[in-house]
Amino acid sequence: MTKLTASYSLILVGLLISYLPQMVRIITRGTSEGISPYFILLGTTSATSGFANILLLEQSRHDVACCKELETFQCIAGVLGIAQLGVQWICFSFIFALFLVFFRYSTSNVPEEELGGEAPRWQTALMVASLTLLHGLAVIIVTSILVYVGSPGLNMWAQSLGLMAAILAGIQYFPQIWTTYRLKHVGSLSIPMMCIQTPGGFLFAGSLFARLGWAGWSSWGIFLLTATMQGILLGLAINYEVQARRDNAAANETDENGRPKSPHLTPNHLFANGLDDDIPGRYSGHPETYADNTEQLARIIDRQDADARAERQPLLQPGGIGIGNTDPKTHNTARR
Structure with a gap:
């Protein structure tokens, strides 16, 4: 019993610590950019259903009832499994609140170029908040009625909540996986x-299985499914984070002359002719000094020719005399 209690306590502390990086990241960045609003909606409602499920299971009710006859430490040890789901519900609810507070990108503490996609509309944030609160209120009302009347359907309601939690947990990572894949970066996801x-x-699923057995499938099954989906998202996030760091490192590389050494990166701005704004313009002297090879020199010359064709200021046109008259006849007469 002591070893089992110690493992439950360790998992409880670890669960609490695991959510802290996500909370800190949203607060420090000042935005929930990169986090899908539907991931928050499904995650919060799933946590609510899961917590209500374990509270209503017969084994959990028995553990709580035994607290009247047990000492404080023994009572705490008996309800640690319930506390684990309670901590998860509290932490995810706090992340839900942070999402609503920081859903606008305009209040972020990160450079604008690091923000991907568009910020959720206020209507979306309002919808997420409304559905989450309505779901929680419905669970409380139905549970209270069944407990008050002593309905034999309480166990069936508990199993229904567990099934609901499992379904919501199973699909909650799909919108987040899609959001991360579309943005190609992690954002505020921790x-x-x-x-x-x-x-x-x-590990958590295993601990609940050891406590509840196969009869508690609706509780430990949630975490087994969630861990699998979260593993997929984690692999995706790590891949994009490693790729972003490689690109940043390559962008900061310089050659022996101290010039940026990143020809493989996508140019910051491409013109219609496919030339980027890092290539010297038409009147750059000695274009060969900007080129490392003949191919780059040819691109510079092409850029200069393109600038000359696009020039609309007479002073800068070939043979221009520096006056505002653009009439070719007058221009030719003035030259004669």
Whole structure:
């Protein structure tokens, strides 16, 4: 019993710590950019259903009832499994609140170029908040009625909540996986949180299975499914984060002359002719000094020719006399 209690306590502390990186990342960045609003909606409602499920299971009700006859330490040890789901619900609800506070990109503390996609509309944030609160209120009302009347359908309601939690948990990562894949970067999603929670989810599912057995499938099954989906998201996030760091490192590389050494990177701005704004313009002297090889020199000359064809200021046109008259006849007469 002591070893089992110690393992439950360790998991409880680890669960609490695992959510802290996500909370800190949203607060420090000042935005929930990169986090899908539907991931928040499904995750919060799933956590609510899961917490209500374990509270209503017969084994959990028995553990709580035994607290009247047990000492404080023994009572706490008996309800640690319930506390684990309670902590998860509290933490995810706090992340839900942070999402609503920081859903606008305009209040972020990160450079604009690091923000991907468009910020969720206020209507979306309002919808997420409304559905989450309505779901929680419905669970409380139905549960209270069944407990008050002593309905034999309480166990069926508990199993229904567990099934609902499992379904919501199973699909909650799909919108987040899609969002991360579309943005091609992590945003405010916390990789350290997922690194802790993914293996911890499998461990948590095992601890609930040891406590509830096959009869508690609706409780431990949630975490088994969630850990699997979170592992997929973690792999995707790590891949994009490593790729972003490689690109940043390549962009900061310089050659022996101190010039940026990143020809493989996509140019910042491409003109219609496919030339980027890092190539010297038409009147750059000695274009060969900007080129490392003949191919780059040819691109510079092409850029200069393109600039000359696009020039609309007479002073700068070939043979221009520096006056504002653009009439070719007058221009030719003035030259004669």
